Amino acid sequence: MRKKLLALAAVGLMATATMTACDDSGDSGEASSGGSTSKISGGGSGARVGVILPDTESSNRWRDEDPKYLKAAFDAQKVPVEIQNAEGDRARFQQIGDQMINSGVKVLIIANLDSASGRAVLAKAREKKIPTIDYDRLTLNGGADYYVSFDNVKVGQLQAYGLINCLRSRGAKNPVVAQLNGSPSDNNAFLFKEGYEGPLTEMYDSAQYTKGPDQWVPDWDNEEAGKIFAQMLDGTPAIRGVLAANDGIGNAVIKVLKQKKLNGTVPVTGQDATLEGIQNILTGDQCMTVYKAVKDEALNAANLAIKLYKNEKPTVPNSLKDPESGAYVPFISLTPKAITLKNINDVVVTDPYIAEDALCKGAYLALCRQHEVGSFADEKASDDEN
Template sequence: MSKRLLAATSVAVLLLTAVTACASSSSSSSNGGAASGKKAKVGVILPDSKSSVRWETADRTYLTAAFKAAGVDYDIQNAEGDKQAFQTIADQMITSGVDVLITVNLDSGTGKAVLDKAKAQGVATIDYDRLTLGGSAQYYVSFDNTEVGKLQGQGLSKCLGDLGAKNPVVAELNGSPTDNNATLFAGGYNSVLDPKYASGEYAKGPNQSVPDWDNAQAGTIFEQMFTSAPNIAGVLAANDGLANSAIAVLRKNHRNGQVPVTGQDATVQGLQNILAGDQCMTVYKAVKKEADAAAALAIDLAHGTKGKGTSTVHDPVGNREVPAVLLTPVAIFKDSVRDVVTDGYVAKSELCTGTYAALCTAVGIN
């Protein structure tokens, strides 16, 4: 080989080496961002489809739309209340190369294990709707859950007042004891009810939590409550599913419509119960706003950009302030059911069926 050819070959090798090294150094980005040339991917684990229909009918729908609009890959799965499945899904998502993991924990212990594993693998994390106590999520996106509870307590007080109830016995059907949100809801509604108990304006009746927000168990629990205290005059039920279980018991005892029952989630069933006069109120949480906020954060993180929270929440177990986006809930009574339809959260065609058609017309849903 001539000296000239040898020199040219040496230069070419050096250039190829330099280019390869440069490409290698840019193949990953900091802050859990997607690798250069690799399409960003977000994993989402929903908790179940039994405690509330919102997870499949609303959250999945809105998150899917947001990720599609942003052009990022996504994998949304539902653990269906199974803690082992929750962990298995997380492992699969991390192995598949997600850049961001959004989780709705089933309990803080399982949630923390998943978050810590994701963090160790350089995957960015977001707690969605439920804060994982002692966890390591970088962000938390939810509604102001203490305010949700306050709206429930105030709503029950309004409905009892409208009925002219005197010293009513109030039963509390709380959410799952392993869900931090249930604790926040209870803190909110008890801030309204406890002073009334203390003053003697209300009498404190049976008070029990429902494991895993299970509606079937809620029915059994409330049946026992009603048997022990048949003079129950108001029910603080923590969501629409629990409310419907209580209403079924009241209906069997010919007391539905006479005992105000609260709820949450503005489900079709809950809204129909309100239209029928069997449920006092619900709390509407505009899930699209929650899903859009979580998706926006996830998309930023997936592209290596640090997201922004609008506030912080305190994790008492981890003793840390978690950057958060907290949205505002709204109380819904019979005369404002149409607001949920107008907002597009519930379709008139789904809500105003059969006997509910006339009830919808009566409250201005045309």
């Protein structure tokens, strides 16, 4: 079934996005927001943990959050780490893997760009008897020793129920719902879709909703997502709900809706609780996102790697079946959380993933005050007491 879905996804792609790799001269040891520097931290030789991240375009997390939390976790235990980003280039991903494997890494963590390139890196690590951890994305038939991620089917379910709630609150009658799925090269995209297809199919089968266009977005490319949705809307102007697989795709959809003066009218989902996504929720242009606590994910992966680095045997009670190989991979599964306008403070105050001073400025300052975000909730409570 999965192979059929992969084939259908490949046929359904409207274009193939090309992402340009950085050159090899970026060894300054600092991450660059422009993507010109791929080495984020650590040295290039000797006993250490190696980490390869996928890109800096599909989600800001890969540029801003994961490297920060991973480095902090390793630094706290005084374990040397080298973190590099492949900048969306599969050849570059494998090149980084070769360099790390041949220069003495004791443990390798990868968040793959696709299963083929990820599998190649894992195979070479296995030849050298280097323990491996799939991070966030499972490498199908890759044989990683461990896997750390979220319950990604649950992520999709949260997106579907979020969209259903938003449409219900608007009193939508048999709305046409468009679906923009993630990249067909990312196993997580299939898990998200598995999660949201169930609740949405119930709505289609009961004639409460009408199924609209359904497309995959190659490499999670936000610019391509905008082009795909513009064509969807031109072909199906009656679209009144959009299941967008992450905040980047959601924002691309919102830009198109703004051109048609439909933003805020057509609910759009997201995922990753990015600053941009939370800002879109404040303005009413996005109805929800899904928060995946990157800090927890990074800490769990780092703790596994640190034990392996110290030649200890980690205990992981749960496992996940690889749908291609049939093998069971020891799996640390983390719980995602839906974020709407009502509980934005869960990611600003309770678990400060989004900095209030970054969110509540400029045009968003008044909205933060209106919706009692962060310190404005305390300000409102103080005014009520007086």
